[in-house]
Each structure stands twice: as structure tokens, then as C-alpha cells.
Amino acid sequence: MIEIPVLIAGGASVGLSMAAELGWRKIPCLLVEQRREVNPHPRANAVGNRTMEYFRRWGVDQKLFNKGVPPDYPADYYWVSSMHGRALHRLSMLSYEQLVQARNSGVADPMAEMYWSPYLKTIVGQQHVERALKEYVQTLECVDSRFGWALRDFEQDAEGVTAQIECLQTGKIEQVRSRYLVGCDGGRSLVRTRLNVPMSGRSNMARFVSIYFRCPDFMEAHSFGHGNIYFPLRKEYSGFLLNWDGGTLWTYHLILPEGKEWNDIDPSQAVWALLGKEVPLEVIEVQPWTAHALTVDQYRVGNVFLAGDAAHKFTPTGGLGMNTGVGDAIELGWKLEAVIRGWAPPCLLDTYHIERHPVGVRNTMEAADNFDKLYSVMQYGPELDADDEHGEALRKALGEELQRQEKILASSGVLLGYRYNATPICVPDGTPEPPDDPRRYVPTARPGHRAPHIWLTPDTSILDLFSPHFTLLDFTGRQAGRQWEKQATSMGVPLTVREIDHAGAKRLYDAELVLVRPDMMVAWRGASDADAQGILQTVTGRAMQPLAA
Structure with a gap:
């Protein structure tokens, strides 16, 4: 029987952050994660400024600056009919280098956004975030991190939790006795399922196929400038296109039409249709996913806690999912330390739900509102590119609406203002x-x-x-x-x-x-x-x- 104060189920961004926070606080914990290696699919593309403030305490922030879009690249975002069509709107934000230069100039308004945090959003794939967190966690002596292990079952009593974990390579089962269990095991959480905790909100808002690909000539294949994200609005191409580096690595999240399954989509053909031409490309990975706006009704059941996607499921519009989950881990980490060390009573842990549940509801609903507004302008066909007065009027009206949708990207009020x-x-x-x-x-x-x-x-x-x-x-x-x-x-x-x-x-x-x-x-x-x-x-x-x- 392994005995440990805290068992963490799940070792993606939130589980790793939970282990990092406890390990930084020198609280022994055991993390189990089914994958032996970090998920190579980028998934989330933006580390919010509040999350970077947390990572700053561990030194992880420094590992992320040059892992994604180069810091001297323009931080531009485009809403387009397609990648071979017309631009309807562009939002330009400060790149990291521009941010530093503006601060150092001494002429900027000290209450402007560049001064709200040491950071703006850092555009970097979730796989790089998880690798940096994993490297950090593995330096912490009080963290036993087991990759290639899975939580199989658990039961709790008044004093703690007894769990079974399995080594997936050997089939070996070990018993773990912990005072607390934290479920950071994703949207299909075993921990949440065993607790039978319901979720409230909106489910099945849209189905997507995510196409992760490499295309060295992508930037030469269209007429727009460098962008961190492009939003194709014509219905047959609708979704979002995420840039992961200087313009060669991309993820195209295509909204699936009714009656289509993700494996009905030829990924190369989908990218070529978006570009309006065939260019050499390498499809790295294809994954389906579904957009939700759901939050669990209880973040705590006895000695078991839920965090990250186990506690809330997001649409990615606004980049709030991973960042909200990291906030859960930070919030819970200090309270677990306080109770385990004995300088706070066990009832302090009740405030984890009291404080984080409203944030989960607020943020999932904000992401859903972003999605609803974006989806509402993705209902047009060839008329979006029409070279006549009706086309011009439609594009002008949509351009004005898209200005009101900029909060999907400029979301510091959500990330910092909770x-x-x-x-x-x-x-x-x-x-x-x-x-x-x-x-x-x-x-x-x-x-x-x-x-x-x-x-x-x-x-x-x-x-x-x-x-x-x-x-x-x-x-x-x-x-x-x-x-x-x-x-x-x-x-x-x-x-x-x-x-x-x-x-x-x-x-x-x-x-x-x-x-x-x-x-x-x-x-x-x-x-x-x-x-x-x-x-x-x-x-x-x-x-x-x-x-x-």
C-alpha cells in the first residue's frame, strides 16, 4: 500500500499544474497519467496572462516564450471568407517584443492593457506547455510522477481515499491510500463518473474535426498577412485555423456539417479547399471533438476534488478552458497545503467549490457566448465573396459585427477580472x-x-x-x-x-x-x-x- 497525502489522476496541463503547485509547496503527491509521453496534438493555443503569472513562480514561463509563434511576429487575427477569399476584419495586438518596447518607451498609459500584467496571451501549443510543466514536475523530489499509469477505481471514507492504479505496460496493480484525490482526468473523467456528479449548462453545441498539419508554403498560398488565428466564415469552411510557429505548422478546426462524421473528411482535401489550391502538406494527426459549455454542480465530494476539464467543458472560443483549469489547481493547491500542514481547518476546503464554481460557470458561459456570436456569422455561402453591391453591403455589415466580437481574443477582462x-x-x-x-x-x-x-x-x-x-x-x-x-x-x-x-x-x-x-x-x-x-x-x-x- 502506497501512502501519500494527495493522489492526482491525470497528467495533462491541469494535473501537471496541480502537481507543480503541491510540489512547489513541498507537499508529497503522486500523479498518474495514462500517456507515457505528452499528447503531441497542440489543442489549446493560448496561455493566458494570469496563467503565465502562476508559471512565473515556478520559472516555467521562461520555457514558453520561444516555443510557439516567434516573439517578434505580428499578433494579428483575421476573419476571412476563406483563405482564398476576402478579409472581413482584422485585429492587431501587440507582439511580445512590441509589448516590451512599448513599456520601456515610458510614453504608454500606465493603466493600458500592456500594464495589466507582465504578460499578454502567449501563443504556444498545449503540448509545449505540458512538456515544460512535466520537466519542472520531474525536478520536484516530493512528486512521484508516473506516466503510463492509470487510475482504475477508488473508494473513500471519512479519513481519506483508497485507490487502485495500474501500470499499463505490465498490468501491475498497486493500492494507494491518500488523504485526498484530485480528479484532473479530462472531459471523460473517471473520477467524476464514479462520484456521479452531474454537469449543468449546454452540451453538444457543435462537432469538429481537428486537422494538425505541416505546410511549409502555406503563407505563400494566400494573400493575407501573418496571423495567429484565421476565422473562415463561409459555411463550407467554417471553423478556425491556428498558427503554431512562423507559418508552417497549423491546426484547422473544421465544423462538421449535419450528417457528416469526422472520419468522412479527407484532411488534405479540407485544407486544400480552404486554400483554394493544392499545395504540399503533411497531415500529422486528425482528432474529433465536441464543443460544450458545462460545469459540474459540485467541485468537491468528501475527500475528492474535480479540476480542469473534469470540472468544466468549454468551447475553445476565447482560450479559457486550460487557463480556467490551471486556476483551479492553484486555488486548490494552497488550501490542501494549509489543511495538511495544520494551519487551517478542514472546512477551508469547502471554499474551493464556493470560489471556483462561479468562475467555472462564468467562463464556460463567456466561451459559449463567443461561440454563438462567431457561429452566427458562419452561415453564408458564395454571397460573402460576391463582387457586387450586395456583397459589399454584407461584408460591411459583418465587419461591424466582428468588431463587437473581438472579446473572443482580447479577453484580459475574463482572465484577470474574475x-x-x-x-x-x-x-x-x-x-x-x-x-x-x-x-x-x-x-x-x-x-x-x-x-x-x-x-x-x-x-x-x-x-x-x-x-x-x-x-x-x-x-x-x-x-x-x-x-x-x-x-x-x-x-x-x-x-x-x-x-x-x-x-x-x-x-x-x-x-x-x-x-x-x-x-x-x-x-x-x-x-x-x-x-x-x-x-x-x-x-x-x-x-x-x-x-x-
């Missing part, structure tokens, strides 16, 4: 809630929100000062946080005080003292004479009443 309003472990300060706008993030240190980024030096974000545990930001200039440090020590709560002498940060955080949680969310802010003991009791869950079983 908030935990109904949580019992943040202390409200009575300030008004900013708008929850999918596109525009409002930097705020209001409790329950992400602790906002600001550059303290050209290379140091305030986020870099946050400890793995609670961090008290002291803007008083008179060491007011020292008393909090003593109080936290007496209570056994890990807390680091950071004295900040930076006028911009003080204005942004708008309080003498600000308490930041281990997941980089604001727990409390207020005056230096506040009740430190009472606040620490609240933010660690010690003031909570356990939920009824």
Missing part, C-alpha cells in the same frame, strides 16, 4: 465592485479580486514579492506590519511582510495594509490599527462553520 464575491475567507471593505467586462480589466485591490500587478522596477513586478503563503503589503513607511508578523507567528499562520515604498503601488492598492492570499488574491485591506487576529482567523477559514454533509 472575483470571489461570496467567499467566507475574504473580508469585504465596502468598496463598489468594478464592472466584470470580458475585454477590459479594471485593476483593483478590492478583497476577493486578483492582487494587481505593477512594475516596481523595470524587471520586478509586485507579484514577485508575494510569498507562497500569506503576504502582507505594508505601505505605511513605519513598519506597521511587524505586529501582524508577531500575531501570525503566535497563531501558526505563515505570513511574510513586505514593506513597499512605491507611490504608484500605494495608489493602486489604496490602503495602508493589504493582505494577499497564497493564490495571489486579495484577502483584506485596511488601516494599520485593524484587528489582525480576527482577520487572520477569517482568511484561514478558522471562523467558518463547516458545511453540512
